Amino acid sequence: MSFLDEIDDEIRNAGLDRAVALADTPPIFDWLVTTFSFQGISDRVARDYINKHGAASWSAIEASERNAPSCPKLRSYWHFEGCRYDKTSFTCAEPDHIDACPLPKPPLRNGRLNQTAHSLYMFVRDLADGNLVGWIDHQLESARGATTAELEAARQEALIGPLRNVYGVSDKILMMTLSTLLIGAREHRPLWFESGKTMIAVDTLVHNHLHRTGILQESGRPHTHGAGCYGPGGCAEIIRTVARRIDARSLNPVFPKSFARFVQNAIWRFCAGDGLNTCNGNKIDDRLACKIGYCHLYQRCDRIPLKQQKYTQKQ
Template identity: 50%
Template sequence: MFNWLVEVASYQGISDAIAWTYMEEHGRVRWGDLQAAPTRGPACPKLASFAAFSGCRYRKASRTCAHPEDFLGCPLPTHPLRKGSLNQAAYALYLFLRDECRGDLVAWIDAQLAAADQPGAHNRVRRMREALLRPLARVHGLGPKVASMALSDLLLGTDPKRERWLTTGASLIVVDTLVHNWLHRTGILQRLDAEHAYGPACFRPGGCAEIIETVANRIDARQFNASFPAAFPRYLQKAIWVFCAESGMGICNGNQIDDSQPCGSQNCRLSPDCRRIALRPAN
């Protein structure tokens, strides 16, 4: 699971094709690599535990960190990852799984969800979701977008008898630039007085994720597939992404329209209600 999670984190901030090509050419970091790393001579005290790791500040380009006196003996920079923050993410995740999860991510998820679960509570799903996302937010490089993407795939692909996993996985929303920009262009953010720049604000109260969840709770997803849960925010978010992405329908995509001008399409099904707000003002 570590190998898979750290690879998911490697896809952030760049196209999937470029990230995959880089990993194919330069290799991937594996659990066994990090498990053996602390035994390779003197190491930085940051690697002692997950709690101690915060503030590593390794930079690949400048080859600097928070403890330059230990740099030459530190195994963290030795892995040929695309950028220094990915090296930090790999070690932070390794230490989190080792120290916080006691080496058993599945048992940790079960325990977190069970502790947060309050059957019948109006905020039951949110409580369980936050029970996973809040601790993972402490892992360098695992922001809400990356953590939601990884956890959603893991939880939804599990045993159908794990109701907590399935319910929580269905609620996890991944807001990337395509989804945020669509909410902006259509005028949805403007109508709801929720305009904000892409980034952490997308996951804050009133942001993109909450808007999508609110709408998804009003749509019975079982009309699309009888095996789906009635409320399926992740499915709605993925539908928006497919509508915009070049690898999907590619309709509301900045590479297909002039993003400095309002969209001129009259064939889109959303045309009657779309406000066609440009992302950037015209020069």
């Protein structure tokens, strides 16, 4: 029931409510690149590293770009493809320019994150004309669909599609970060909320829950975790279908009637160690059927062992 409150706290703490209202790109960029750095590692480890070493920022990258870097990869967003900077070996695709290159300067956890920060910066500069709020407004307003479901899908793809080409970001991290931003900006941008409430981030906990319970096998298209989660009959489609059958207002009157992002988050909380810590690999031997008899879902769950899944990845 505190789902929106938690999002609102994060938005306020990062200054994003004011940034959206004023169409101020730098604070939004700084929050995005920091959030992207939480990929592939525990939140605690990522947070500790950032607290110790700092993060990339719009102001620092913008200042470095004023010096006209010599590297041809930094000429534009389109030139940046194939940078291949590696922090450990201090190598890249243009070794003659690396000593003077500004890209390695932020002391990020690995070289991929440095590439992500610069790739996103150039995306906003070159494709969004430096105005990320205006770009999001335009993308959402220009999306079209004959039905509500088609319109929701079109709006989502209008944002995720172009950003998918930013180096080092996955659909999952884009869904997670953008949904938080869009939902948190609902006071100033009601259309953002309409789009953010349907964005679903399917991580391994959510996918594995749908497998163990038998929901994925009976209601969707069985697949391994990955791109198939967002395809036809995948995890995201199942969750949206379920969300349309739940009146979220019965849980919190300020919620919209259909709230797919909340339903996905509720599944994640049920599984996560930081949540109810029930349906996960720490509690269940993945080779065997679940034996947690006190679980509220036990009598209705198919309890399919996770290690027995032999699905072919659906692209």
